Amino acid sequence: MTRLHPLSFLLGFLLVFSAKAQKINDAYRLSIQKASSEIIIDGVLDEQAWLDAEVATDFFMITPMDTSFAQVKTDVRMTYDDQNLYLIVVNHHAVDGPYMVESLRRDFSFGKNDNFLLFMDPFDDQTNGFSFGANAAGAQWDGIMYNGGSVDLSWDNKWTSKVRNYEDKWIFEAAIPFKSIRYKKGITEWGVNFSRLDLKTTEKSGWAPVPRQFPSASLAYTGILVWDNPPPDPGANISVIPYLLGGVSKDFENNGETSYRREIGMDAKISLTSSLNLDLTVNPDFSQVEVDRQVTNLDRFELFFPERRQFFLENGDLFANFGYSTIRPFFSRRIGLNAPIQFGARLSGKINKDWRIGAMNMQTGEVSEEGLPSQNFTVMALQRQVGARSNITGIFINKQSLNYNPDPDSEAPVYSQFNRNVGLEYNLASSNNLWTGKAMLLQSFGPDNLANGFVHAANLKYASGNLTWNWQHELVSENYTAEVGYVPRRGYTKINPTIGYRWFPVSEKILSHGPDIGVTYFFNKEGVKTDNTTYVAYSIKWRSQSTFLLWTAYDFIKLQRPFDPTNFSGETLPAGTDHSWTALGAEYTSKPQSLFTYSFTTRLGGYYADGKRYNFTTDLGYRFQPYVSLALSTNFNRINLPEPWGNTDFWLVGPRLDVTMTNTLFFTAFVQYNEQIKNINLNTRFQWRFKPASDLFIVYTDNYLPAPFYTKNRSIVLKFTYWWNI
Structure with missing residues (x-):
C-alpha cells in the first residue's frame, strides 16, 4: 500500500478549499x-x-x-x-x-x-x-x-x-x-x-x-x-519624480570632520498597460523616511524592522510576503543597507486576470573602506491565481558580488560571491475567508555548496465568529542561507498550534471576551527539543474599544550557542545549558475616544540562569485636535541575575511631538533614549506637500552619548521632490 506524503495531503486539502x-x-x-x-x-x-x-x-x-x-x-x-x-x-x-x-x-x-x-x-x-x-x-x-x-x-x-x-x-x-x-x-x-x-x-x-x-x-x-462603460484608458502614463538634496553632517565622536552632500536623483513610473507598471530609479535617497522606533533587544536573534521606502512598495507583496514572519527569503531592506543604491528597475503588476508578475534588479556601489564589493540584486516572482482567492507563487532571488577577488590574508570581512534562492508557495484563501493558509518550499544555493539548504513550512487557519485555530510547522535546514532575506534562525523544526474562543454577550459594557492557548516547540537537527513556550491568555474587549489582556507562560530553552542574557555585558551563558521559567503579565489599552489615551503592558517572572526579569511599558498620548499630538513611550526592564551579571536596568524613553498645521504642512520631533546601546537620538522632520505627491523635507538628526553627555554626530538634510506627469 502506497503511503501519502503529508505535504501532498495538505496541498490536496488546500486545493479542495480553493476550488470552492x-x-x-x-x-x-x-x-x-x-x-x-x-x-x-x-x-x-x-x-x-x-x-x-x-x-x-x-x-x-x-x-x-x-x-x-x-x-x-x-x-x-x-x-x-x-x-x-x-x-x-x-x-x-x-x-x-x-x-x-x-x-x-x-x-x-x-x-x-x-x-x-x-x-x-x-x-x-x-x-x-x-x-x-x-x-x-x-x-x-x-x-x-x-x-x-x-x-x-x-x-x-x-x-x-x-x-x-x-x-x-x-x-x-x-x-x-x-x-x-x-x-x-x-x-x-x-x-x-x-x-x-x-x-x-x-x-x-x-x-x-x-x-x-x-x-x-x-x-x-x-x-x-x-x-456603464469600461473605465477609460489612462493613455500615456509616465511619471518622473526627480529630487534635489543638500546636506551637512559632522562626526564628533571620531574625527570631527564636516562632510557635505549635494545629490540629485530620479524615479520614474511607466505604465506599460493599465495594470502593468515599470519603475526606474537612479541614485535614490531615502533620508526623509521616518526613523525606526527603537526597542530594547533581549532576544537571541536579529530584530525585524519593516520596509518604508516608496520604491519597494507597489506590488511588493509578490516578493516580501513570500514565506512567514521569520522565514522571508527576500527582505528589501537588505538592499542599500550598507552601500548606496546606484540604480534599479522593477516590473510589476497584472498580466491578465490570472497572472501577476514581479521582476526587480538593483545595483549597489562599492564601499572600499569596508571591503564591501559592488553587488547586484535580482528577484523575480510569478503568481497564478487558483480559484477565486487562492494562488501559487514561484520566486527566484539572486545576490551577486561583482569584480570581487578578496585577499585571503586580509582582515577585512569576506563576502560571498553569490547567494540564490528558489521557492514555490501555495496560498489558500476560501471564498468566505474562514479558511486561510499556505504551504511553501525553498532551496538556497551558494559557493562550494556551503549555503545549500532547504525550507518547508505550512499552516492552516480557521476563523469563525467565535472559534479560531491555527496549525503551523516549519523545517529550516542548518545550511539554508538567505542573504537577501530575513531568516534569523536556522537548523530547526518548529511546531506551533494555537486556539482561541470568543463570547459576544448581550451586554451594554462588554463586546467580547475569551481565552487563547498556544504551544510552540523547536527541535534541532538531531530531534532534541531546544525551545518550548506554552502560554494561556484571556482577553476582554469593551464596547468603548478599550481592551485588557491577562496571560501566563512557561518557557524552556536549551542554548545552541553562547548567549549574553542582557545583550549588553559581554558575559555569556555556555551553549548546551538548559533554562526554564514561568512568567505572567497584563496589557491594557484605553478607549480611543478620549483626548488623553494610554496603554500599558507588564511582565514579571523568571529568566535565564534562575534569574528574574521585570518589564513595564507605557504609551501616553494627548491631542489638541486636530493640530497637535503629544506622545510618550517608556519601556523599563530590570534583570536580576547571578554574578557576573548582577542586576541590570534598561530604560527606553521616546517622547514625540506631531504638529499638523494643515493637511499639507507637518512637523514631527522624536527623541529616543536607549540605555542599552547608550544613545540619545533626536530626529525632527518638516514636510510641506506643496502639490499632490510633491514635497519639501527638512530633516535634522542628532545622536548623543548620555553620560558623559556629548554629541556623537549631527546632520541636517534639505530635500525637494516633484511628481511630474508626462
Missing part, C-alpha cells in the same frame, strides 16, 4: 456612470453629476454587532470622467458633539479617528487593490492592498480631496486620477466596499456586510461597482 471559492456579496451592486457635469473638489454636494449618481446607503454594522443595519447613516456616490474617479461621502452624525481625530497627519491610525475608507479591487481577484479615505478633519489615507485585506500605508500617490464639516454631518470628496491606480483594461465590474468608523457611537459599518471577526478591508466581502 465564490463571490459572496455580488448582490450588493452600485452603478457608476460618467459625470453629467464638471466636478469641483470642495466638499460640497451641489454638482448635477452628484445629483444624478446612484447612492450607496443602508450600511451594515460590523462592530459591536454584525446582525443589523448601522445606526450611523452614511451615503456614498461615485462617478468619473476621462481623467479621474470621483467619490463623495455624506457622513451623518448620530450623536451630537465634535468629531474625534488624532491630527491632520497623513495615513492616520484607523481606530483613533472618525473616518471613511474606500476599498477597491479593480482586478476583481479579491486579493489585491487600493484604499483611499480621510478622517473627519481632512487628513488623507492611501495604501495598496494585498493578501486579501491588508493595507500598506507606506505607499503614497497623487490624488486630491477635501473634507467639509457641518453641524449634523461631515462630507468627504475626492478625485483619484486613473493614472494613480492600476486596473484591468476592459473590465466593467470592480470589487468595492466602503467603511465608516464613528467613535462617538463606537460603531464600525460597511456598505456590503462583513463578519465582525474580519477587518472591513476584507476583499472577500466587497460588493460590486458596475461601470
Whole structure:
C-alpha cells in the first residue's frame, strides 16, 4: 500500500478549499456612470453629476454587532470622467458633539479617528487593490492592498480631496486620477466596499456586510461597482519624480570632520498597460523616511524592522510576503543597507486576470573602506491565481558580488560571491475567508555548496465568529542561507498550534471576551527539543474599544550557542545549558475616544540562569485636535541575575511631538533614549506637500552619548521632490 506524503495531503486539502471559492456579496451592486457635469473638489454636494449618481446607503454594522443595519447613516456616490474617479461621502452624525481625530497627519491610525475608507479591487481577484479615505478633519489615507485585506500605508500617490464639516454631518470628496491606480483594461465590474468608523457611537459599518471577526478591508466581502462603460484608458502614463538634496553632517565622536552632500536623483513610473507598471530609479535617497522606533533587544536573534521606502512598495507583496514572519527569503531592506543604491528597475503588476508578475534588479556601489564589493540584486516572482482567492507563487532571488577577488590574508570581512534562492508557495484563501493558509518550499544555493539548504513550512487557519485555530510547522535546514532575506534562525523544526474562543454577550459594557492557548516547540537537527513556550491568555474587549489582556507562560530553552542574557555585558551563558521559567503579565489599552489615551503592558517572572526579569511599558498620548499630538513611550526592564551579571536596568524613553498645521504642512520631533546601546537620538522632520505627491523635507538628526553627555554626530538634510506627469 502506497503511503501519502503529508505535504501532498495538505496541498490536496488546500486545493479542495480553493476550488470552492465564490463571490459572496455580488448582490450588493452600485452603478457608476460618467459625470453629467464638471466636478469641483470642495466638499460640497451641489454638482448635477452628484445629483444624478446612484447612492450607496443602508450600511451594515460590523462592530459591536454584525446582525443589523448601522445606526450611523452614511451615503456614498461615485462617478468619473476621462481623467479621474470621483467619490463623495455624506457622513451623518448620530450623536451630537465634535468629531474625534488624532491630527491632520497623513495615513492616520484607523481606530483613533472618525473616518471613511474606500476599498477597491479593480482586478476583481479579491486579493489585491487600493484604499483611499480621510478622517473627519481632512487628513488623507492611501495604501495598496494585498493578501486579501491588508493595507500598506507606506505607499503614497497623487490624488486630491477635501473634507467639509457641518453641524449634523461631515462630507468627504475626492478625485483619484486613473493614472494613480492600476486596473484591468476592459473590465466593467470592480470589487468595492466602503467603511465608516464613528467613535462617538463606537460603531464600525460597511456598505456590503462583513463578519465582525474580519477587518472591513476584507476583499472577500466587497460588493460590486458596475461601470456603464469600461473605465477609460489612462493613455500615456509616465511619471518622473526627480529630487534635489543638500546636506551637512559632522562626526564628533571620531574625527570631527564636516562632510557635505549635494545629490540629485530620479524615479520614474511607466505604465506599460493599465495594470502593468515599470519603475526606474537612479541614485535614490531615502533620508526623509521616518526613523525606526527603537526597542530594547533581549532576544537571541536579529530584530525585524519593516520596509518604508516608496520604491519597494507597489506590488511588493509578490516578493516580501513570500514565506512567514521569520522565514522571508527576500527582505528589501537588505538592499542599500550598507552601500548606496546606484540604480534599479522593477516590473510589476497584472498580466491578465490570472497572472501577476514581479521582476526587480538593483545595483549597489562599492564601499572600499569596508571591503564591501559592488553587488547586484535580482528577484523575480510569478503568481497564478487558483480559484477565486487562492494562488501559487514561484520566486527566484539572486545576490551577486561583482569584480570581487578578496585577499585571503586580509582582515577585512569576506563576502560571498553569490547567494540564490528558489521557492514555490501555495496560498489558500476560501471564498468566505474562514479558511486561510499556505504551504511553501525553498532551496538556497551558494559557493562550494556551503549555503545549500532547504525550507518547508505550512499552516492552516480557521476563523469563525467565535472559534479560531491555527496549525503551523516549519523545517529550516542548518545550511539554508538567505542573504537577501530575513531568516534569523536556522537548523530547526518548529511546531506551533494555537486556539482561541470568543463570547459576544448581550451586554451594554462588554463586546467580547475569551481565552487563547498556544504551544510552540523547536527541535534541532538531531530531534532534541531546544525551545518550548506554552502560554494561556484571556482577553476582554469593551464596547468603548478599550481592551485588557491577562496571560501566563512557561518557557524552556536549551542554548545552541553562547548567549549574553542582557545583550549588553559581554558575559555569556555556555551553549548546551538548559533554562526554564514561568512568567505572567497584563496589557491594557484605553478607549480611543478620549483626548488623553494610554496603554500599558507588564511582565514579571523568571529568566535565564534562575534569574528574574521585570518589564513595564507605557504609551501616553494627548491631542489638541486636530493640530497637535503629544506622545510618550517608556519601556523599563530590570534583570536580576547571578554574578557576573548582577542586576541590570534598561530604560527606553521616546517622547514625540506631531504638529499638523494643515493637511499639507507637518512637523514631527522624536527623541529616543536607549540605555542599552547608550544613545540619545533626536530626529525632527518638516514636510510641506506643496502639490499632490510633491514635497519639501527638512530633516535634522542628532545622536548623543548620555553620560558623559556629548554629541556623537549631527546632520541636517534639505530635500525637494516633484511628481511630474508626462
